[in-house]
Structure formats: structure tokens, C-alpha cells
Amino acid sequence: MTKQVIGIDLGGTAIKLGRFTQDGNCLQSITVDTPQPATPEAVLLKMVDAITQIDPDNQSIAIGLGTPGPADAAGRVAKVAINLAGWHDIPLADWLEAKTGKPTILANDANCAGLGEAWLGAGRNFQHLILLTLGTGVGGAVILDGKLFIGHQGAAAELGLITLTPDGPMCNSGNQGSLEQYTCISAIRRRTGKEPAELGALAQKGDTEALTFWQEYGKDLGIGLTSLIYVFTPQAIIIGGGVSASFEYFLPAMQAEIEKRVLPTSRVGLQILPAELGNSAGMVGAAKLAWGIGDR
Template identity: 55%
Template sequence: MAQLIGVDLGGTAIKLGRFTVEGQLLAELEVPTPQPPMPGAVVIALVEAVQQLDPDGLATCVGVGLPGPMDGAGRVARICINLTGWEQIPLAEWLEPQLQRRVTLANDGNCAVVGEAWQGAARGYRDVLLLTLGTGVGGGVLLGGSLFTGHGGAAAEPGLICIDPEGPACNSGNRGSLEQFCSIGALARESPLTPQELCRLAGNGDAEALAIWRRYGRHLGVGLSSLIYVLTPELVLIGGGLSAASEHFLPAALAEVEQRVQRESRQGLELRRCALGNGAGRLGAARLALDRLLNA
């Protein structure tokens, strides 16, 4: 029986899963991303992790999700703005001879929305916007049930839209991007505490922590409002590591959307947390490997 490997490569961790072609998780592994995350070091870590996850070589292909746009063929990481040294990296070509398996690449936000559509909260929906909130802010879009990647494969990058032209500089070259207000780094400017500590304090009713999450939610709502006007999705999903605190910021985000977006553009809109948590990206990467390499 054919098996798949899905990889979610992030700025702090590499999450891997081995799946059946029906999407059943058979084995999983998480390893730290090398620091600094130079391409060569990441390749070594990825190869070692795949060999550890699948020592018997049962999986026939590998999908890798990365934080940035790929080329249209899913072979080259064009740029990963939060990973050092990642520009026009032919990662699939580097990995295949070492893994002895075919490899396809995709944007990590695209992987997440594909995973949620396959086994999670987006199953049965056709127009979906997903945002991943973590080291950066990424995302993916389904339009009419199909993954939207735009001209040249670079769409969608919802975290890079501008919400404050005078805001903090972004690695993308933009200023005041949504990422600069809704990433882990943005929270660090608000408080020396970790997101986990802020979440725990908010859960205990701490007024300062609750205020920080409300401000975070308002910024998220501002960005979502612009995206909703363009895409008019039926479902907005929030994923990534910071989604664990969604109960503390989603109400403020929803209030902002309701204030800023006319009723016709948000009719029937649902806003909620991803069902698969941090597992959506690796599952979606495996599904894209299935579609592109096994079923093509």
C-alpha cells in the first residue's frame, strides 16, 4: 500500500508525518529547525528526519511545505523571507537523490488549507481563507474548491498585506504588514512574556494579558477585513502556533470585521480555529504529493 510523507518546515521546527493515501497518520516526528536555518543545514536535517520517520522506505513520495512562494512546478523555493539564505533554492532537486523519493514543494499556508479541506475544518467548503499565525503570518486560499496560487504560483501571501504604511519594517520590503502585528515577534514587542505565558495569564483573567490579546485581535481583524472584501470567503480559518490563544483574540477580530466589512461582503461568513492544529501543514503537503506525484 502506497504511503506519503508530509513535511512542514517552519522557522523553529520541522514537523513530519507519514500517511496512507487516505490521509491516516501512521507516524510523526518533530525536530528543531537548524539555527541559522541555512539551506544546506536544513537539507541535512530534513534527510535525517525522513530517514528516522521512514527507515524502511515505505513512503514513495514527499511533500514539503515552506514559508514562501514556490515556482509553478513545485521544484524551487523562490524566497523564504524568514529563513536565512533562502532564495531560488532548488530544494526538490537537492532532496530527491538523497531521499531516493520524488519530492514536491508548496507554500506552507497552501499546504495548511489543503490539509484542512481534506481532513479538517474546511471539508465541504469551496471558498476558504486560512491564516497561519506563528514565526510569520502565512496563509492559503481555496476559490471554487481549488487552490488559488495566482500568476507564477506566488499567491497567496495574506500576511504581507499592509495595514499601517508607517508600521515596522517587514523582511518582504513592505512596512506595517499584517505579519508585523500578528506574528510571534509582534507579541514580543508588546510583552517580554512568551505567547504560552500570555495565553495562560489571559486564561486566569489577567487584565494586561487580556488587553494584549485584544489589541492583537483588532490588528488581525483589520487585515482580515481587507482580505474578505477581495475574496468574500464563506470560511476563515486561523491556524499556526498562536491559534492556541484564539479564544482570547478571535472575538476582537470578529468585532473588527463586523465593524469594517459591509454585511453583503460577509454574509454567512464563519471565522474559527483550524481543526487540525499544527498538523494541517504536513497533512496538506502529503496530499499535494499524492495529487502531483502519484495521481498525476
């Protein structure tokens, strides 16, 4: 029997689960609604039920789970889960292990998406890469030497919270003018009064205002990425999240800004690529996480 693991992506509205072989083949996947209110106990029961659906013969050897918020460095505790009710310091790995008898590990969902892209997506040919997810918020992941960089207490790679302009709009983090405040979906609405998809469709038709907006957007993104490139010198930057649907319209301005601001020695061969795995990146990365403990 081929060894298998389960990857779970826990979101505010849906929970995605997949059963994977070691070479990344997804044997089966399902999506279930996140219970409302999404209390830790309700979510746990829903996940356990979904695990029995996806693995009725109990063939999997480990579970990886992406949570919408920071996990501790050991991958045991969901410290806070954004958009989920009553989540503070929840020992979710212990709970799942007790219910399923399988070793379990947690990570932040953006870190899981980064691992997923590095394993089976746009980052599979690189050892050093950054993933930036442009959506409701701006999340990120950093992979160095093929490994997830989580930093002290597992809190590294909050890439959207770096400062872009010192006196810009207030950010939930307490920062002002963070990259997120210029590049997330609500920032795009604030700047244009339109939805990202609408601006993408207008740009496709050659609308001058929309094309100009995407140029400005690309410039802001490029400036933010400049700081990250100087620190991490990645081989690739992968852009994911809903806003990445308009990648082709903001890429040129983003690249031009990076080329202007970053020394050639810090960006040798740098590639900027759209993410490839879409909504399944988190689930795939969670499975990759599970292989890390399933192999022991």
C-alpha cells in the same frame, strides 16, 4: 498494498515527516532536528536519511515538502528559505527525486498548513477558505474551489504583508504598518512587554489589562481580515499559529469589527474557526500535495 505518500515540513529547528494513506491516515511520523548550519546539502542528507527511517520498505509513491519561504509556481525550486543558511533558488524537488526515485513537489509552509487544514482540519467542510497563521511572522494560505491559490510565480497569499496603517512600523517586506507588524509575536511583545502565552494566562484569570489588549488585537486582526474577505469571500477563516492559543479572547472583537465593516453580501455564513491540526498542519498539507502528483 495501500498506496502511501510522504509529507515533510521543513522548519528552522525541526523537520517533521509523516507517511500517509490516501484518506489521510498517518501510518508513522518522526521529527528530526534541522542540521545547524542548515545548508541545503546538509538538510537534503538529513531528509533522505529520515525518509529511509519512516519508509524502510520503500512503499511510498511520492513526496510533498513544505519549505519556510516561497517556492516556484511549478513546485520545484525553493527560492529563498527564511531562517536557513545559504538558501537561494535551490532545486530541492530535483535533488530529492534523484536521491529517492520518487516524484516530489514543494510549496511554501503556510500554503501547506492551509492545505492540511482544508483536507483534515478545521477547513474540511469548506471549498473556499483562508488560513492565517499568527506566529513569529504572519503567514497565510488561500483555498478557492478546494484548490490552493498560488497566483503568479507561486507568490500569492502573503496575507500578513497587507497594509493595516500606512505610517505604521517598518516591515521586513519593505511595507510599513503591515498586518504582521501588529499581530505577530514580536509585535505583541513590543505592544505589551509580555509574551502571548503570558497574556493568555492573564486573560484566563480575568486580568483587565490583558483582556483589553486582546480586544485591541482582535480589532486590528478584524480590520486586516476585512480587506481579505472583500477580495476572496471565503466561507471560513481559520486562525492558526502559536498566538491562536488565545483565540477565545480576541475572537469577539475580531468578529464585531468584521460585521461592522463588511457588507452582509460578502460574508454570508462566514465562520471564523481556530485551526485544529496544530504543528502537524504543514506535514499533513505536504502529504496532500504529494497525492496531487502521486495520483498521476
